[in-house]
Amino acid sequence: MKISYQWLKRYIDTDLELDEILTVLTDIGLEVDGVERFESVRGGLEGVVVGEVLTCTDHPDSDHLHLTEVAVGREEPLKIVCGAPNVAAGQKVLVATVGAVLYPTDAQEGFKIKKSRIRGADSFGMICAEDELGIGTGHEGIMVLPQEAVPGTPAAAFLGLESDTVIEIGLTPNRADAMSHYGVARDLAAFLKAHGRRAELTLPGTEGFDDGGLPAAQIAVECPEGAPRYAGVVISGVRIGSSPDWMQNCLRAIGLNPKNNVVDITNFVLHELGQPLHSFDADRIAGGRVVVKTCAEGTKFVTLDGVERTLSERDLMICDAEKPMCIAGVMGGRDSGVSDATVNVFLESAYFNPVWIRKSARRHGINSDASFRFERGIDPNITIYALKRAALLIQELAGGRITSGIADTVSVPDITEPFRFDVGYDRINALTGKEIPQATVKEILGALEVRIEAERDGVLSVAVPPYRVDVRRPADLTEEILRIYGYNNIEIPARVRSAIALEKRSGREQIANRTAEYLTANGFSEIMSNSLTKLAYYEGLTEYPADGCVKILNPLSADLNAMRQTLLFNAMEAVALNTNHRNPNLKLYEFGNVYRYDASRAAEGGLAPYSENYRLGVVMTGLTETVSWNEKAAPATFFSLRAVAENLLGRFGMDIYRLETLPLGGELYSEGLSFRLNGKELFSLGIVAGSIRKMFDLRAEVYFLEMDFDLFVRSVRKHTVAVSELPRFPEVRRDLALLLDREVTFARLRAIAFSTERKLLRSVTLFDVYEGDKLPAGKKSYALGFVLQDRERTLTDQIIDRVMNNLLVQFEKQAGAVVRV
Incomplete structure (x- = not known):
């Protein structure tokens, strides 16, 4: 928010210098983000002074130049060559001396006045026209000043030019009371008074307001919830024109472009008091009566910016007998505002419900100075003062006269x-x-x-x-x-006393931390994304239908209009962002909640239709290792991510081979597996479908795992990880090559092996798979490695052979396996 220093001084009289004020503002929470200079004329005409032309003769080598001597308040007059046709001795003029920088009208850059030699004659300045000084457009000749002008007077002082300091305040949303010049002055005065400094706070009087006992303006508030207080007055005989220079300079200093006297007055009072006002052309108010109400859903309305908007039944509208004229507190209508033809004005001042205004502003994507204040809450007790203040200014600056009493409808007395x-x-x-x-x-x-x-x-x-x-x-x-x-007056104590209390973490938090440590140690980076996402991601899906999304009633944008049902799309956004920034090799993970809406839950069991689930998402794409001179590029695969899952489960004492697996495919995965525990999906793992990758413009394969972390936590709590001494006796490895039906899985063979030999068998690995025309139809070959170990003695050949024979018998009996020689 911008505050004009000169404007601020209208309301507070203090002996503080500007630097001290800036310090105080920051100390009281109105943090000063920046300070800049404002000048009503660029450059402030520094180096330009009033001069008197003492002599003026024709240049001997030119038919249009003149040689002049100009007194500018120095000991010696300046010799200046001038080409203006109207220059003459005895004139009072404005002179740009050597070193002055001028910014001509319509010029982007300024130019510096230098000593020059023109047609053999020295020139030590320039006698200026209006456009050369940037104060007008006239260029017929030099500016001729009244004879009472005193030579040597700075041009800025003679012309009454204003310069100002503009203070940029980083206002926090809760400080609605300081969203005006008077509000800042009031806060500044509070600090100074509390610290024994002089600070006189004043407001312009409104004693001159006189409605002559006329009937009040006709208004009706049909929606008191949206408009707890609404007031208005009619001002007739207004002459629309430019506002005075002092008001234009105030508005320009804070970045507003003046429009006309009436509109400028409403903007001035807004930034003076923090009370938004709105002016209507009274002759365009059908029926002569203002009605504050809502309109039917779907009503069309064209705002001041020329955009046709579709109204909601929850938009508070200012209407007449036939049509809506303004979205209350947000933006006026194109056909009801003040124009150059306006003669009679209805002036509005109100306190609108902040929630109503905030929702309407977000609904229509409008952020105006008025809505900015209304939606944060303004002073309901300043409504009438602001109305009188603006009415008096319109009387003074636009020639109007008050032709109605003030109509003041307070529907909710408690607000005052x-x-x-x-x-x-x-x-x-x-x-x-x-x-x-x-x-x-x-x-x-x-x-x-x-x-x-x-x-x-x-x-x-x-x-x-x-x-x-x-x-x-x-x-x-x-x-x-x-x-x-x-x-700063709160001392820092020399000693700090505190009690260190160890808070026991929840089981889920402990397991999540250990999971994160494992993943991070294996080269993964944690990401954190927004639970809000695009509803469009779920359009057309059956596993995660759009109807299952928890929708946001008042979304900030179309990109954040629903709660996520899966972590997949957040992961894809992260992959796309990194890929677009030339970081294609990714190993990422995220913990987060997902949400689901299911109306049948409420219909069937009286449960809330909303559910929430905590999940872990893991994604891999690109290369798994950095390319080096001694390492070949190793692209991520399905099995890379599966190995991560297997090791993660093993970290908590779970055996991935004890999980039921079902194939996945279709919408989210082109290929994948669902790993289930007791009939419930623990996690899914697969290659992200091409249609999903296309949504994010990704060409490389992406591998994604999503785990029901709540189910995982409940499962691993039942498992214990045993710790024992390292065995003193060596391991022994034996291999078998088996001919099998294609339907037989490694998991089945592994389960047979461990159920057959529980004491000595330590691990089973699959190190080769062969399927080809050298094998009978419907067959495949598995090469398995078995590691045996006895913790109490060294294994003998007889024991090893007995174990391998037992395994072979069970493979033949339970899986139809045949040993390949």
Whole structure:
């Protein structure tokens, strides 16, 4: 938010210099983000002074140049060569001296005045025309000033040019009370008064407002919930034109372009008081009556920016007898505002429900100065003052006259009442960390316009003015006291006492941390993404249908309009972002909640239709290892990610081979497996389908795993990991090549092996698979490796042979296997 220093000084009289004010503003929470210079004329005409032409003769070598001597308040006059046809001796003129920088009208850059030699004559400046100074468009000749102008007077002083300092304040959303020049002045004055500094706070008077006892303007509020207070007045005989220079300079300083006197007045009062106003052409109000109401769903309305908008039945509208004229508190209509032909004005001042305005502004994608303030909460008690202030300015600057009384409809009387609660000195001191003297607390509260209604046993009953919408409880008021008292006045203690309490983490948190440590140790990076996502991702899906999404009623954007059902799309967004930034080799993981809407849950069992589930997503793409001189490129595969899953489960004592597996495919995966535990899917793992990759413009294969982490936690809690000494006796390995039916899986053979030999068998691996025309139809060959070990003695050949024979017998009996020689 921009604050004009000159404008600010209209409301506060203090002996503080600008640098001190900037420091104080930051100290009281109105952090100064930047300071810039504003000049009503670029460059401020620095180096340009009033001059008097003493002599003027024709240049001997030119038919249009003149040789002049100009007095500019120095000991010696300046010799200047001038080409203007109207230059003459005795004139008072504006002279740009050597070193001045001028910014001509319509020029992008300025030019510097230098000593020059023109047709053999020296020239030490320039006698200027309007457009050369950037103060007008005239170029018929030089500017001729009144004779009373004093030579040597700076041009800026003579012309009454204004320069200003513009303060950029990084305003926090809760400080709606400071969204105006008067609001900042009021906060500044509170600090100065509390610290014994001089600070006189003033507001322009409205005593001159006189409606002559005329009937009030005709208004009707049919939606009191949306408009708790609505007021208006009619001003007739208005002459639309330019606003005065002082007002235009105020608006330009804070980045607003002046339009006409009436509109400029409403903008001026908005930034003066923080009260948005709106002016209507009264002759365009059908029936002469203003109605505040909602319109039917789907009603079309064209706003000031020329955009046709479709209204909601929850949009508060300012209407006449026939049509809507304005989206209340957001933006006016194209056909009802003030124009050059306007003669009579209906001026509106209101307090609108912040929630209604916020939702309408978001719904239509409009962010105006008015909505910015209304949706944060303004002062409901300044409504009438602001209306009178603007009406008087229109009378003064636009020649209007007040032709109605003020209509003031207060539908919710409580909004004008202060916020009341109790706060104790002990509570204040506990929160601030320092015992602030009670007299100081009372002084600060008085400076903040907080009324103390009663005091008993160290407890104050206070009434906070309603413009402080963020101060509703003792902690809020304590923050205000500390803000004005000064954070820097709270000493840092020499000793800090604290008790270190070890909080036992939940089982899920412990397991998640160990999982993250494992994945990170294996080269994966954790990502964190938004639970809000695009509903469009789920359109056309059956496993995760769009109807299953929890939809956001008031989304910030089309990209964040639903809660995610799966972590897959967040992972794909991360892959796409990195790939587009030339980082295609990725190993990522994310923990997060997913959400589902199922209306049948409520219909069947009376359960909430919404469900939430905690999941782990893991994604791999590109190369698994960095290419090196001694390492070949190793692209990620399905089996790369499967190995990660197998080792992760093993880390918690789970055997992946004990899980039931079912094939996946179709919408999300082109190929994949579902790993199930007791009939429930523990995790899915596969190659992301081409249609999904196409949505993110990805060509490389992407491998994704999604785990039901809540189910995983419940499962691993039942498992224990045993620790034992390293065995003293060696392992023995034996291999078997088996001819099998194609339907026989390695998992089945592994299960047969461990059920046959429980004591000595340590591991079973599959190290070769062959399928080809050298084998009978429907057959395949597996080469298995078996590791045997006895922890109490060295294995003999007889024991090893017996174990292998037993395994072979069971393979033949249970799997129809035949040994290949």
